Amino acid sequence: MEAKVLIRPKQGILDPQGKAIERALPALGFAGISEVRVGRLVELEVEDPDRLAELCEKLLANPLIEDYEIELETSHPVAPGVADEEATGN
Numbered sequence: 821m822e823a824k825v826l827i828r829p830k831q832g833i834l835d836p837q838g839k840a841i842e843r844a845l846p847a848l849g850f851a852g853i854s855e856v857r858v859g860r861l862v863e864l865e866v867e868d869p870d871r872l873a874e875l876c877e878k879l880l881a882n883p884l885i886e887d888y889e890i891e892l893e894t895s896h897p898v899a900p901g902v903a904d905e906e907a908t909g910n
Contacts, residue, residue: 822893823866827881828859 829835837858845853862880866872872890881888 821866821869823864823869823872824891824893825862825864825872825876825880826859826889826891827862827876827886828857828888830885830887833885 829838835857838856841858842854842856845851845856864872869890869892876888876890877883
C-alpha cells in the first residue's frame with residue numbers, strides 16, 4: 821500500500837524557510853499571501869499501515885516541534901495486457 825506522510829512545523833514554532841518565502845513573495849509579484857509554512861513529504865510503500873504513526877513518532881518527525889499527517893492510497897491495478905497509457909487514457 822502506498823502512503824504519504826506530510827511533516828511540517830507545529831503552530832507557533834519558528835519556520836525560517838516559510839518566513840523567507842513569505843518575505844520574497846511581494847517582490848515576485850505575489851500579493852495577499854501570508855502564513856507560509858514549509859514542510860516535507862515522505863512517500864512510502866508499506867505492508868502494515870497501522871505502524872505508520874509509530875514510524876513518524878520515532879523517525880520521520882520530531883514530535884516536539886513537528887506535526888504529521890498520514891494519507892493512505894490504494895493502488896488501482898492495471899488490467900493485464902493493458903499499457904499504463906491505455907489504462908489512464910493518456
